[in-house]
Amino acid sequence: MERVNSTLLTEFILTGIPYPLRLRTFLFVFFLLIYTLTQLGNLLILITVWVDKQLHTRPMYIFLAILSILDMGISTIIVPRLMMNFTLGVKPIPFGGCVAQLYFYHFLGSTQCFLYTLMAYDRYLAICRPLRYPVLMNAKLSILFAAGTWVAGSIHGAVQAILTFHLPYCGPNQVDYFFCDIPAVLRLACADTTVNELVTSVNIGVVVASCFSLIFLSYVQIILAILRIRMADGRRRAFSTCGAHVTMVTVYYVPCAFIYLRPGTNNPLDGAAALFPTSITPFLNPFIYTLRNQEVKLALKRIIGGPGTNSDV
Incomplete structure (x- = not known):
C-alpha cells in the first residue's frame, strides 16, 4: 500500500462505540458507575487479602489480590x-498515548491470561x-510464579506494540474503535499489514490456546477428583471453590x-465483545469471587468487626 502523504501521524481519533445521541x-x-464500582470492588478485595492474616499467606488469595490489581489497571487504561x-x-x-494504551492493555491482558492459568x-x-x-505451592513460590506472569506479560505487550507501531502511519487517523487495539490500528497503516496480522493471530493465538488448554486439562483432573469425593458436602465445597x-x-x-483469532476481519461485534475483557470482567470479578467464596466473606466480616468463623477450603 502506498502512503497517502509523506507526513506521519502525531495523533489518532478514537470513534468510540456507536450509540443514540x-x-x-x-x-x-x-460507565462512570462501572469504573467506580470496579475500582472500589477490587480495592476492597486487595485490602481484605492484605489485612486478613488467614488470607494473605495463602497462594489462592495472593493470586486473587494480583487479579484485582490487573483488573484495576485494565479498567483504568480503557474505561x-x-x-x-x-x-x-x-x-x-x-x-x-496510543502506543502506551496498546502496550499496557496487552501487557496486563496477557498477564491476566497467565494468572488465570496459574490459578487453575x-x-x-x-x-x-x-x-x-x-x-508444590506455598506463599513464596506463588509470589515467584506470579512475578513470572508479569515478566511474560510485559514481553508479550512489548512485542505486540513494536510489531504494530514499527509500520508507518500517515493518514487517515480515525481509529474505528473505542481504544487503540491491534486490529483497528493496523487498518490505518500505510504499508502491507499481512505479516503483522498473521504474526498477531499466531502470537495471541498461542497465548490464548495454550493457557486455555492448560486450564481445561487442569479442570478435567479437578472434576474427576471431585467426583471421587464421597461426601456430598465435600463435593459441593470443591465445586464452589472452582466455580468462580x-x-x-x-x-x-x-x-x-x-476478536483476535480472525485475522483481517472487521466485524461490528468486535467492539461489543471487547467491552467484556476491558470493562465488564474487571467489574464482575470482585462480586463473583466475593459472593461465591465463603472465606472472603468471613474475612470481610472480621475486618468490619462482625462475627465470623474459620472455614476450610
Whole structure:
C-alpha cells in the first residue's frame, strides 16, 4: 500500500462505540458507575487479602489480590477514555498515548491470561495433590510464579506494540474503535499489514490456546477428583471453590478469541465483545469471587468487626 502523504501521524481519533445521541448522558453515567464500582470492588478485595492474616499467606488469595490489581489497571487504561466518547467535542489521543494504551492493555491482558492459568494449576494441586500442596505451592513460590506472569506479560505487550507501531502511519487517523487495539490500528497503516496480522493471530493465538488448554486439562483432573469425593458436602465445597474461576475464565477468553483469532476481519461485534475483557470482567470479578467464596466473606466480616468463623477450603 502506498502512503497517502509523506507526513506521519502525531495523533489518532478514537470513534468510540456507536450509540443514540439521546443516551449520551446515560452511557456516560453508566460507565462512570462501572469504573467506580470496579475500582472500589477490587480495592476492597486487595485490602481484605492484605489485612486478613488467614488470607494473605495463602497462594489462592495472593493470586486473587494480583487479579484485582490487573483488573484495576485494565479498567483504568480503557474505561476513562471510553467515557470521553460520551462528551462533546473531538478528543484525539497522542501517538505516544496510543502506543502506551496498546502496550499496557496487552501487557496486563496477557498477564491476566497467565494468572488465570496459574490459578487453575493452584486449584489442581489443592484438590488433586492435597498432601503435596504445601510443598508444590506455598506463599513464596506463588509470589515467584506470579512475578513470572508479569515478566511474560510485559514481553508479550512489548512485542505486540513494536510489531504494530514499527509500520508507518500517515493518514487517515480515525481509529474505528473505542481504544487503540491491534486490529483497528493496523487498518490505518500505510504499508502491507499481512505479516503483522498473521504474526498477531499466531502470537495471541498461542497465548490464548495454550493457557486455555492448560486450564481445561487442569479442570478435567479437578472434576474427576471431585467426583471421587464421597461426601456430598465435600463435593459441593470443591465445586464452589472452582466455580468462580471457571465463570471468569469463560467470560474473559471467549471474547478475546472472537476478536483476535480472525485475522483481517472487521466485524461490528468486535467492539461489543471487547467491552467484556476491558470493562465488564474487571467489574464482575470482585462480586463473583466475593459472593461465591465463603472465606472472603468471613474475612470481610472480621475486618468490619462482625462475627465470623474459620472455614476450610
